[in-house]
Amino acid sequence: MTAVQSATKTATTTATVPPKPQKNYGKIVLTLYNCLLPEAVFKETPSQADGLDIETETDLRILGCELIQTAGILLKLPQVAMATGQIYLQRFYYAKSFVRYPMETMAMGSIYLASKVEEKPCRIRDVINVFHHIKQVRLQKNISPLIVDQNYIELKNQVIKAERRILKELGFCVHVKHPHKLIVVYLQLLTYEKNRQLMQMAWNYMNDALRTDVFMRFPPETIACACIYLTARKIGLPLPNNPHWFALFKVPEEDIREVSIRILQLYQRAKVNPEELEKRIESLKKIYQANKHMQAQKEREARANEEKKAESPTASTSKDVKRDSKKDKSPKTPPLSSKYHSSHKAKRDRRSRSPYDRKREYSSKRHKSRSRERDTDRSRERRTEDKRNRGSSSRKYDDYDSRSKSRDNRDDKRKY
Numbered sequence: 001m002t003a004v005q006s007a008t009k010t011a012t013t014t015a016t017v018p019p020k021p022q023k024n025y026g027k028i029v030l031t032l033y034n035c036l037l038p039e040a041v042f043k044e045t046p047s048q049a050d051g052l053d054i055e056t057e058t059d060l061r062i063l064g065c066e067l068i069q070t071a072g073i074l075l076k077l078p079q080v081a082m083a084t085g086q087i088y089l090q091r092f093y094y095a096k097s098f099v100r101y102p103m104e105t106m107a108m109g110s111i112y113l114a115s116k117v118e119e120k121p122c123r124i125r126d127v128i129n130v131f132h133h134i135k136q137v138r139l140q141k142n143i144s145p146l147i148v149d150q151n152y153i154e155l156k157n158q159v160i161k162a163e164r165r166i167l168k169e170l171g172f173c174v175h176v177k178h179p180h181k182l183i184v185v186y187l188q189l190l191t192y193e194k195n196r197q198l199m200q201m202a203w204n205y206m207n208d209a210l211r212t213d214v215f216m217r218f219p220p221e222t223i224a225c226a227c228i229y230l231t232a233r234k235i236g237l238p239l240p241n242n243p244h245w246f247a248l249f250k251v252p253e254e255d256i257r258e259v260s261i262r263i264l265q266l267y268q269r270a271k272v273n274p275e276e277l278e279k280r281i282e283s284l285k286k287i288y289q290a291n292k293h294m295q296a297q298k299e300r301e302a303r304a305n306e307e308k309k310a311e312s313p314t315a316s317t318s319k320d321v322k323r324d325s326k327k328d329k330s331p332k333t334p335p336l337s338s339k340y341h342s343s344h345k346a347k348r349d350r351r352s353r354s355p356y357d358r359k360r361e362y363s364s365k366r367h368k369s370r371s372r373e374r375d376t377d378r379s380r381e382r383r384t385e386d387k388r389n390r391g392s393s394s395r396k397y398d399d400y401d402s403r404s405k406s407r408d409n410r411d412d413k414r415k416y
Helices: 004-016 041-045 055-076 079-092 103-117 126-139 148-171 181-191 196-211 221-233 245-249 253-267 274-327 337-354 355-388 394-398 400-415
Strands: none
Touching: 041 196, 055 079, 055 126, 055 274, 055 400, 079 103, 079 148, 103 126, 103 148, 103 245, 126 148, 126 355, 181 196, 181 221, 196 221, 196 400, 221 245, 221 253
16 A cells, blocks of 8 residues: 555545434324323313313213223223223313213223223124113113114214224324232332232222323322322221332322322212213203304305305406497407317217218218309309490390300200
């Protein structure tokens, strides 16, 4: 290697390469804390915006979660699938209204989607049959199977659409972290895993908390600590307090107390008749549909007014054009485009005719051209004869015979 080559090599290595410009791409961040809703969502929900009071909305949430829990037991699904379905239902109705989307259909879609997510899929037919059975038991009717008719097909399509709506509103973020395993792990750390009463009661509190909104407000670690806290207070079991046991899991005491209060408020609510809730929803749905119809009518009227305004200057100009055309009665030649289109139309018509029609048309044209030629020859001869005889009138009558003879001779020639 020569000295020049080594120098160029060192120069290239020491030269700083300019950095490539970085491109900013869109990022989708999926974390467990995305499932927690902001505080502004709880102040006014979509159902409250449609005129539904907060008490009725809470009763509907509780009823929907109870339906999912009962249906999951009859379908023999694991508790994790039932809990996931209840969380899906709660999250969905913080984005949509109970007035616009029926609760029972959305509950079917929630448990159907949750069974797929938790790898215990069930058929839509089984879900619909189970909900039909629950409704018959609740209304104390005779148990009868569901008839497979047009109503069944429509309901099946509605359940499929409900599943898609839930996925769309959740942004396909369907993963849920449940506090089931956390309760067991925390009790093992506290050396209370052999206390069956403590573990079972904490598990029950956690399942009941699914009917409230705590899973949308707090992370699962806080809910697990709150369930253990409530159970220990209920059975009178002392837990380490110097320092507090929940400080080990980095959970504040204020959040534990708030979750505990919300769970206890659930047991103080009176049971509501589902038929009354359906009547309230139906009345609000009628009002919503009437308002929607009025709004659509107003939009149509506004569009019609805009169209009239847009057409008004053109109408005035058309009137002026009509007046000018009445004044100016001079003949106008048609535009070139009309001639062009008429000639092409004639050609198209000619192509579409049969060979027989074309032959007839050709023969008629030929006959017309011959007759036209005959007429022109005769008129030309008459004109020449008139010029000759223009001098004296007596010459006309004298040459009459000669003219008649020439005509006869011409006709005889044409015959042959």
